[in-house]
Amino acid sequence: MMSMNTYPYLINGQWQESTTNETIELVSPYTDEVVGHVQAMSRDEVDEAIHGAKSAQQEWAALPVNKRAELLYAWADKLEERVDEIGQIIMREVGKNLSDAKKEVVRTAEIIRYTAEEGLRFTGGFMQGDSFPGGSKNKMAIIKKEALGVVLAISPFNYPVNLAAAKIAPALITGNAVVFKPATQGAISGVKMVEALQDAGLPSGLLNLVTGRGSVIGDYLTSHPGIDMITFTGGTGTGQHLSQQASMVPVVLELGGKDPALVLEDADLTLAADQIVSGAFSYSGQRCTAIKRVFVLEHQADELVGMLKDRVEKLTVGSPVDNSFIVPLIDKKSADYVQGLIDDAVNKQATVVHGNERDGNLLHPTLLDHVTREMRVAWEEPFGPVLPVIRVNSLDEMIELTNESEFGLQASVFTQNVNSAFTVADKLEVGTVQVNGRTERGPDHFPFIGVKQSGLGVQGIGRSLETMTRDKVTVINL
Numbered sequence: 001m002m003s004m005n006t007y008p009y010l011i012n013g014q015w016q017e018s019t020t021n022e023t024i025e026l027v028s029p030y031t032d033e034v035v036g037h038v039q040a041m042s043r044d045e046v047d048e049a050i051h052g053a054k055s056a057q058q059e060w061a062a063l064p065v066n067k068r069a070e071l072l073y074a075w076a077d078k079l080e081e082r083v084d085e086i087g088q089i090i091m092r093e094v095g096k097n098l099s100d101a102k103k104e105v106v107r108t109a110e111i112i113r114y115t116a117e118e119g120l121r122f123t124g125g126f127m128q129g130d131s132f133p134g135g136s137k138n139k140m141a142i143i144k145k146e147a148l149g150v151v152l153a154i155s156p157f158n159y160p161v162n163l164a165a166a167k168i169a170p171a172l173i174t175g176n177a178v179v180f181k182p183a184t185q186g187a188i189s190g191v192k193m194v195e196a197l198q199d200a201g202l203p204s205g206l207l208n209l210v211t212g213r214g215s216v217i218g219d220y221l222t223s224h225p226g227i228d229m230i231t232f233t234g235g236t237g238t239g240q241h242l243s244q245q246a247s248m249v250p251v252v253l254e255l256g257g258k259d260p261a262l263v264l265e266d267a268d269l270t271l272a273a274d275q276i277v278s279g280a281f282s283y284s285g286q287r288c289t290a291i292k293r294v295f296v297l298e299h300q301a302d303e304l305v306g307m308l309k310d311r312v313e314k315l316t317v318g319s320p321v322d323n324s325f326i327v328p329l330i331d332k333k334s335a336d337y338v339q340g341l342i343d344d345a346v347n348k349q350a351t352v353v354h355g356n357e358r359d360g361n362l363l364h365p366t367l368l369d370h371v372t373r374e375m376r377v378a379w380e381e382p383f384g385p386v387l388p389v390i391r392v393n394s395l396d397e398m399i400e401l402t403n404e405s406e407f408g409l410q411a412s413v414f415t416q417n418v419n420s421a422f423t424v425a426d427k428l429e430v431g432t433v434q435v436n437g438r439t440e441r442g443p444d445h446f447p448f449i450g451v452k453q454s455g456l457g458v459q460g461i462g463r464s465l466e467t468m469t470r471d472k473v474t475v476i477n478l
């Protein structure tokens with residue numbers, strides 16, 4: 001008999017306890033309370049999950065796409081019905097403030113519906129042979145889009161529902177089956193999201209939910225011959241490792257970032273300050289797309305730093321229950337890491353403009369000025385509420401500092417000159433440039449890409465449909 005807060009895994013429509021009799025305890029990031037336990041699955045159970053998904057896939061792919069879409073629409077409705085319950089779970093498990101946790105659920109339902117709609121209009125193509133030299137009109141190719149098979153979806157802790165569904169929905173609408181491995185801290189939210197999918201009528205085995213530490217079952221999953229495609233969001237180190245494990249299957253990786261804000265001389269500083277603070281500190285900076293450094297010309301730096309300080313001072317700090325803007329980080333190790341970056345910068349003469357206070361996992365929002373390239377915080381990803389300002393002498397230096405980073409997720413460029421915006425954007429080695437706006441993933445139908453160590457392949461609703469299918473070509477010779 002399972003205790004109230006012990007959560008099972010799902011295989012072939014059955015919620016089950018592991019035969020290992022081992023569970024993993026999940027502790028709240030903002031109280032010391034145990035939020036629940038999830039199953040530490042064995043390799044045999046992982047095998048069963050993958051084989052079950054494989055068995056369910058063909059029948060699912062054979063269904064008309066409009067029937068597959070019905071499941072997604074129903075799933076979105078079920079999630080919305082449970083927005084309060086799932087929002088509470090996200091808050092308790094990963095410490096996101098309640099308002100943002102509920103918004104995550106609503107945004108997820110919107111992604112699922114949009115994915116269903118895109119899926120209905122997603123078709124292959126037709127080609128005629130005579131456009132190639134020597135070719136004939138009598139040779140025609142019909143190009144259909146086919147599912148890849150079993151998609152392994154691995155998600156991180158920071159959007160435990162949203163980033164999971166953003167992988168699962170495109171996989172399902174295109175006729176794939178799914179093995180879903182949530183982040184361990186985030187797995188209860190994953191269980192709840194999958195319960196909603198089951199309530200919506202999930203066929204048995206079509207999605208199997210596996211739980212267990214990535215360090216224990218991760219390699220087994222990613223190198224398993226039954227997996228046909230991997231879609232992963234998480235840390236760069238994990239992603240690099242994963243890409244070495246996976247062999248001969250497509251892999252999409254969304255990894256870490258060090259997104260800069262480039263504040264050009266003609267920028268609207270009020271707009272820039274508003275966007276930078278919101279971009280840097282939402283969910284305490286635990287977003288891959290958070291603004292993680294600011295470049296400003298020396299002669300404008302005092303003014304911009306003053307404006308940033310005014311805004312940072314007003315951020316509410318405390319518990320996610322009270323909808324605080326700044327909340328405790330996911331765990332002590334993460335808070336220690338961010339503190340280490342701050343300490344290193346302070347030891348090397350950075351100025352603390354605001355913050356550098358700590359209560360356990362709760363780091364107050366920290367604004368650092370006079371950060372130099374010798375400091376770790378200029379290059380490393382904190383995933384926490386610290387914003388370094390780097391004073392530069394030229395626009396070229398801003399571009400150079402951007403491109404010197406190992407990461408290449410997004411960058412913000414603040415300018416009132418559209419020509420400068422495009423000229424600078426073209427020079428930045430990142431997946432996306434935001435002109436006069438904070439770095440962010442949404443709207444979710446835009447392509448979402450990391451280059452260099454920030455990722456491989458593209459997400460975003462339409463692009464995910466592409467990456468989860470292959471062309472099947474039938475040539476007719478009349």
Ligand SMILES: NC(=O)C1=CN([C@@H]2O[C@H](COP(=O)(O)OP(=O)(O)OC[C@H]3O[C@@H](n4cnc5c(N)ncnc54)[C@H](OP(=O)(O)O)[C@@H]3O)[C@@H](O)[C@H]2O)C=CC1
Pocket residue numbers: 154155156157158181182183184185212213214215217218219222233234235236238239241242254255256257287288289381383409450454455
């Ligand atoms: N570019 C993007 O879109 C995003 C990037 N990120 C990045 O993710 C990081 C923070 O997220 P976090 O959850 O801590 O990231 P991790 O890389 O620690 O974990 C991500 C997922 O990978 C799993 N995992 C761990 N080891 C393995 C393995 N060997 N094989 C397969 N899977 C494994 C984890 O499981 P378990 O939890 O059990 O360890 C988890 O489900 C930050 O660096 C951030 O920048 C985060 C969100 C978005």
Ligand SMILES: O=C(O)[C@H](O)COP(=O)(O)O
Pocket residue numbers: 158159163286287288289290439440441442
């Ligand atoms: O997981 C993340 O950090 C993201 O994919 C960023 O999403 P956001 O820009 O919508 O916060």
